[in-house]
Amino acid sequence: MIRLLCFIYGLVCYLAFFATFLYLIGFVGNLPVPKTIDGGTPASLGKTISIDLALVALFAFQHSVMARPGFKRWWTRFMPQAIERSSYVLLASLILCLLFWRWVPITQEVWHLHAPFVTTVLWVLFALGWLVVLTSTYLINHFDLFGLRQVYLNLRNRSYAPIGFRTPFLYRIVRHPLMLGFLVSFWAAPVMTRGHLLFAAAMTMYVLIALQLEERDMATYFGEPYRTYRRRVAMLLPWRVRRGV
Numbered sequence: 295m296i297r298l299l300c301f302i303y304g305l306v307c308y309l310a311f312f313a314t315f316l317y318l319i320g321f322v323g324n325l326p327v328p329k330t331i332d333g334g335t336p337a338s339l340g341k342t343i344s345i346d347l348a349l350v351a352l353f354a355f356q357h358s359v360m361a362r363p364g365f366k367r368w369w370t371r372f373m374p375q376a377i378e379r380s381s382y383v384l385l386a387s388l389i390l391c392l393l394f395w396r397w398v399p400i401t402q403e404v405w406h407l408h409a410p411f412v413t414t415v416l417w418v419l420f421a422l423g424w425l426v427v428l429t430s431t432y433l434i435n436h437f438d439l440f441g442l443r444q445v446y447l448n449l450r451n452r453s454y455a456p457i458g459f460r461t462p463f464l465y466r467i468v469r470h471p472l473m474l475g476f477l478v479s480f481w482a483a484p485v486m487t488r489g490h491l492l493f494a495a496a497m498t499m500y501v502l503i504a505l506q507l508e509e510r511d512m513a514t515y516f517g518e519p520y521r522t523y524r525r526r527v528a529m530l531l532p533w534r535v536r537r538g539v
């Protein structure tokens with residue numbers, strides 16, 4: 295019964311993640327969703343910047359702290375191991391929803407590109423970025439990253455086997471294609487408002503810090519194979535590839 299409840303909980307967390315991910319695309323791209331990055335009621339500049347940065351910082355804090363092995367060891371003392379990842383995913387999704395809801399826009403434009411060719415290229419890059427994000431999750435293991443594999447194995451009474459270190463396709467070009475996809479989609483905007491710029495810049499800062507932490511854990515866990523990979527494959531910029539793996 296507990297196993298079934300864990301599975302249902304994992305499924306709900308996964309669906310919450312997927313809905314939030316789809317909404318994020320609409321939010322950043324100013325697509326027809328109830329609230330977007332440039333929608334809502336503006337406030338004074340000081341108030342806006344503090345609220346918006348606090349929202350990104352909350353997301354960054356949750357992501358960075360809860361992803362660390364030490365934190366995972368600590369909080370799985372209070373919950374079944376099988377739902378640890380699902381809970382992480384659920385909390386991340388809830389924080390993103392809070393960000394969508396409470397985000398305050400700054401609508402002054404930093405750039406507004408009109409040339410049809412340039413705007414088309416930027417929209418293609420925007421879409422490509424999200425596609426790379428989603429593809430990268432499948433290259434690592436989509437269902438493990440979002441907790442479904444863990445609750446499924448638990449339901450079948452099978453023990454969890456880590457997915458291990460892998461470098462398929464995009465992971466041979468850069469070490470962090472998923473994060474690169476996010477960054478491309480955050481920055482590829484034909485109309486860039488100050489609020490959007492604040493979001494893109496703050497998220498870029500967070501990604502650059504988070505990747506240092508993730509790589510430190512990966513090097514500790516996987517040892518020499520990961521250190522060799524790090525020497526050979528560029529972190530985020532594909533044209534900085536040194537040698538293939």
Ligand SMILES: C[S@@+](CC[C@H](N)C(=O)[O-])C[C@H]1O[C@@H](n2cnc3c(N)ncnc32)[C@H](O)[C@@H]1O
Nearest residue numbers: 430434458459460461465469470471472473474
């Ligand atoms: C949200 S994913 C982001 C992966 C990567 N940073 C990227 O941007 O493509 C984070 C998880 O992926 C795992 N991970 C990162 N690179 C990996 C690889 N090459 N093989 C297996 N797992 C990896 C990390 O341990 C972490 O649990």
